[in-house]
Amino acid sequence: MKKIQIDSRKEIMNYGEPYIIAEIGANHNGDMELAKKMILSAKKAGADCVKFQSWTPTSLISKEEYENNRVYTGSKKKHFGSLKEMVKKYALTESQHKELKEFCDENEISFASTPFSYEEAKLLNKLDVPFFKIASMDINYIDFLKKVAALNKPMILSTGMATLAEIEKAVQTCVEAGNNQIVLLHCISIYPPEYEDIHLNNIKMLQTAFDLPIGFSDHTIGTAIPLASATLGACVIEKHFTLDKDLPGWDHEVSANPEELEVICTGSKNISRSLGNYQRTVSEAEENKKLKFRRSLVVKKDLKKGHVLKQEDLTAKRPGTFIPPNEINYVLGRSLKNDLTADDILKWENLN
Structure with missing residues (x-):
């Protein structure tokens, strides 16, 4: 460049x-x-x-142009006098x-x-x-x-x-x-x-x-x-x-x-x-924002130890600090190591 x-x-x-x-x-x-x-x-x-x-006054405008602009008319541009007078003043x-x-x-x-x-x-x-x-x-x-x-x-x-x-x-x-x-x-x-x-x-x-x-x-x-x-x-x-x-x-x-x-x-x-540029990047500030703005998997209801997780058992809510919703397929079909109550955030350590 x-x-x-x-x-x-x-x-x-x-x-x-x-x-x-x-x-x-x-x-x-x-x-x-x-x-x-x-x-x-x-x-x-x-x-x-x-x-x-x-x-x-002599380096830009010819005598003829000065002669053609002896008077400026109209107030819009707020001119005064002749072109020659304005050029000399400015x-x-x-x-x-x-x-x-x-x-x-x-x-x-x-x-x-x-x-x-x-x-x-x-x-x-x-x-x-x-x-x-x-x-x-x-x-x-x-x-x-x-x-x-x-x-x-x-x-x-x-x-x-x-x-x-x-x-x-x-x-x-x-x-x-x-x-x-x-x-x-x-x-x-x-x-x-x-x-x-x-x-x-x-x-x-x-x-x-x-x-x-x-x-x-x-x-x-x-x-x-x-x-x-x-x-x-x-x-x-x-x-x-x-x-x-x-x-x-x-x-x-x-x-x-x-x-x-x-x-x-x-x-x-x-x-x-x-x-910026055409390369897609995620700033450090946005990476930190993910933890608050994204979601983690949450259980919808009370679940007992040994329960095998199904789609209808789970939803996703803030914060985004644990299992992200796009990884739900790694969760479904696995059993729980411990009891969970409704609205608990699901963690990897909860899974067998």
């Missing part, structure tokens, strides 16, 4: 304990104090890592990256970010992030993948919007660049997706198609779907995170709050531990 060492705290493999990424993204809203509160809250909830997004500077990385180090939670250009990847590399996260939108950005892969850190690739052929090409690109430290995340790039469009079984399909650890990047509302992904062996679970779903910004409404993140962190790790 393929394993990837993500950081000093975690070995990533299918059906291993999931590595939980609290995707802060741009939910810090350009406020460093809010960002730090989110880091501490994610740590308290049990996340292994907080992840941000690294872009500049972009993290180089010094802010360093400040957040140091804050994460001080509080013993991993810091990571999604680069949207090679310059940002180099900045993150200098900060010694434990991995590079590649957004779904960039799975076909082959030149970018080559350059990031060559930095030789583990890579987590989201697969939203991608065909199987595109996923295969992205993996091949990274491997040919000398980097086979790859985790794929099944992902649906809709916020939130319809349940029938999620296709969680793609996790198992990707496990079969690629000899790689497979995880899940979740955009659903609530905790049920990421927990379900853990039952399919998802090795990484990425979930958008916020302190308040009513905050302005792009992703707060589809993000987990602290209580939900704690459910995902605790529940997914418990699920992983509980899956």
